[in-house]
Amino acid sequence: MNPVELTQKLIQIPSISRRETGIAEFIASKVDGELQEFQCKGRPCGKNVIAISEPNPGGPFILLNGHHDTVAQAEGWSTDPFSPNIEGDRIYGLGASDMKAGLAIIMSLYNEFRDKLNLIFTAVGDEETDSLGSFALLDEKKGPVTPFRSRIVGALVAEPTNEKVMLGARGRYALRLIVHGRAAHGARPYLGINAVEKAAEVLTALKKLPIDSHPRLGKGSCCVLRINGGAETLSVPDRCEITIDRHITRLMSKEEVMKEFRCILSDIDVPVDVGLVEREVPYLMPYTRAANEPFIRHFLSTLGNKKEIIYGESVGDFNIFGGLMPTIVYGPKGKNHHSPDEFVLRSSIERVHTGLKSWLEKVFME
Numbered sequence: 001m002n003p004v005e006l007t008q009k010l011i012q013i014p015s016i017s018r019r020e021t022g023i024a025e026f027i028a029s030k031v032d033g034e035l036q037e038f039q040c041k042g043r044p045c046g047k048n049v050i051a052i053s054e055p056n057p058g059g060p061f062i063l064l065n066g067h068h069d070t071v072a073q074a075e076g077w078s079t080d081p082f083s084p085n086i087e088g089d090r091i092y093g094l095g096a097s098d099m100k101a102g103l104a105i106i107m108s109l110y111n112e113f114r115d116k117l118n119l120i121f122t123a124v125g126d127e128e129t130d131s132l133g134s135f136a137l138l139d140e141k142k143g144p145v146t147p148f149r150s151r152i153v154g155a156l157v158a159e160p161t162n163e164k165v166m167l168g169a170r171g172r173y174a175l176r177l178i179v180h181g182r183a184a185h186g187a188r189p190y191l192g193i194n195a196v197e198k199a200a201e202v203l204t205a206l207k208k209l210p211i212d213s214h215p216r217l218g219k220g221s222c223c224v225l226r227i228n229g230g231a232e233t234l235s236v237p238d239r240c241e242i243t244i245d246r247h248i249t250r251l252m253s254k255e256e257v258m259k260e261f262r263c264i265l266s267d268i269d270v271p272v273d274v275g276l277v278e279r280e281v282p283y284l285m286p287y288t289r290a291a292n293e294p295f296i297r298h299f300l301s302t303l304g305n306k307k308e309i310i311y312g313e314s315v316g317d318f319n320i321f322g323g324l325m326p327t328i329v330y331g332p333k334g335k336n337h338h339s340p341d342e343f344v345l346r347s348s349i350e351r352v353h354t355g356l357k358s359w360l361e362k363v364f365m366e
Contacts, residue, residue, distance in 0.1 A: 001030065001111060003353045004091075004346055006104035008084040010068075011093035017069040017128040020046050027068060027103075027123045031110055036144055038125070038136035040280055046125030048133050050144050053114035053121075061118040061148055062363070063155040063325075064110055065134075066103035067127030067317060070095035076340035090343040097334025097344040102158030105332070105353045109360060116364045120145060120152065127317045134317040135281045138324065154295030154326035156356070157318045160337065161310065163348060165300065166329035168288030169312030169319055170217050173257050174277040175244040177202060179229070179270060183238040192236030196229045198270045199240040205268050206244075209260065214249035216288050217311050221247045243277065247314065249286050284319035287327075295326040302359040330356075 015023040018040075024047040028035055033051035037044050046069070054061075073094050079085040081094035093100075103123060110121040122145070124133030137143050145152075159166075179199045184192025203224060212220040222244060229240030246257060254276055261274045276283075289296060291309060300307060312318070312329070321327045332352045334344035 001104075001108045003101070003104040003108045004349050006107060007091060007096065007101045007344065007349060008093075010100040010104055011084040011091075011096055012082055014082055015069050015095065016072050017126055018045050020069045020125040023068045024049050024123065024125065027107065031107055031121055033121065033123075034144075036136065038132050040130075040132055046133055048125060048137055049121070049123040050137070051110060051114075051121040052148070053110070053117070053119045055115055056118050059118050059151070060153045061120050061151050062360075063120045063122065063145070063152050063321075064106040065122045065124065065155055065157045065317065065321060066099055066106055066159070067125065067133065068100075068103060068123045069125045069128050070098070070100075071128050071338050074338070074340050078341055081342075086346070089345050089347050091346055092341055092343045094342060096342050097160045097332070098337040098342065099159050099331065101334065101344040101349050102160060102331035102352075105349065105356065106156070106158045108353060109356055112357065113360050113364065117360060118151075120148060124317060130279055130281055131284065131317050131320060132281060134320045138320060149324075152325055154293075154328065155321045157316075157321060157327060157329045158331045159316060159318060159329050160331040160334050160344070161329055162333045163330075163352060164308045164310045165303075166310050166312055166318070167291065167296065168216055168322065169286065169315060170220065170247045170249050171251075171284050171286035171319060172315045173246045173248065173252075173254065173283050174225075174279075175246060175257070175261060176275050176277050177242040177244065177261070178273040178275075179240040179242065180272070181236065181238045181240070183231075184236040186231075186234035186236060189236050192238070195237045195240040199227060199229060199242060201268050201270050202242065202265060202272060205264055206261075209264050212249050214286070214288075217249040217286055218313070220249045221245070251285055254283070284315040285323055287319055287322035289322055289326055293326045296328055298363070299328055299359055302362050303355050
C-alpha cells in the first residue's frame with residue numbers, strides 16, 4: 001500500500017474520538033486484523049485494531065502503534081476537512097498529520113514485513129480523549145498484547161514529530177477546585193461571600209505553586225482551563241468551579257498533586273475543595289527512555305545518529321507504552337494539529353516510510 005495514497009483514504013473516513021468504528025473496520029480489512037471493542041462507563045466507546053504476525057515462532061516482537069481517532073473539526077477550515085486537498089507538497093485534512101499519515105506508514109510497513117518479522121500492529125481509538133484504547137490494549141489481565149509483553153523488544157509510535165526522535169514526555173493531571181462562598185441577595189452583597197470574587201484570590205495564590213523540573217523534560221506547568229460560577233438570579237454566587245491543567249515532569253501520585261495545591265491554598269482564607277477531574281483510566285505519567293537502550297540505539301544507528309532527540313511537552317498514548325517498554329515516537333512533518341487547515345507534507349511521508357523501511361530491513365538481515 002502506498003502510504004501517501006493511504007493517508008488520503010484515511011482522511012476521507014471521519015473518525016472523531018469515540019465515533020471510530022468505520023475507520024477501525026477499514027484498517028482491519030487492510031491488515032487482516034481483529035477488532036477489539038473497549039468500553040467507557042459500561043457502554044461501547046470504540047474499537048482497536050490488532051494484527052499479529054509471527055513468521056519466527058518464539059522470537060522477539062516489534063510493536064507498531066498509532067491512533068485512528070481525531071479531535072472534532074474546529075471552526076475556520078478553508079476546505080472540506082474530510083476531502084484531502086493537495087496543494088504542492090501539502091496534504092490538507094482533519095487528522096492528516098495527527099495522525100493518519102503516521103498510521104498509513106505503519107500499515108504499509110506491517111504488510112511489507114509481516115512475512116519476515118514478528119510484528120504486532122495496533123491502531124487504537126480514544127487517544128484524543130482518555131486513551132481508553134491503549135489502556136484496553138495493554139490491560140494486564142485481558143489485553144490482547146499482554147501475552148506477548150515479555151517478547152516485545154520495543155514500540156514504534158508513529159505520531160508526528162517533524163522527523164525528530166522523541167524519547168520521553170511530560171505527564172498530566174487535571175484538577176477541579178470548588179471555591180465556596182455564602183449566598184445572599186445581590187442587592188446586599190455584604191451579607192454574603194462571593195465565591196467568584198474569592199476565586200480570584202485562589203488564582204493569585206496559585207502563582208506561587210512550586211513547579212517541578214527535569215533535565216530532559218524541562219519544567220512542569222500549571223494552566224487554568226476553565227472558570228464556571230455565578231447565579232442566574234440576583235444572588236451572591238456561593239460556588240465557583242475552576243479546572244486546572246497540571247503537567248508534571250516527575251512521577252507524582254494523585255495524593256501528592258492534590259497536596260501541593262492544598263498547601264498553597266492553606267495560606268489564604270478561602271474554603272476550597274481540591275479534587276481531580278474524574279477519569280475512567282489512570283492519568284498519564286511522565287517518562288524518559290535512554291538513547292543507549294539496544295532497541296533505540298539500533299534505530300538511531302540506522303536512521304543516523306545525528307537525528308535530533310526531543311521530548312514531548314504534552315501527553316499521548318506514548319506515555320503508556322514508554323512506561324512499559326523501550327518506545328520511539330517518530331513521524332512525519334506537518335502543522336496545525338487540532339486546528340483548521342491541518343496538513344502533512346507528502347515528501348515527509350515518503351522520507352519517514354523509506355527510513356523506517358530501511359530500519360526494518362536491517363532488523364530482518366540481522
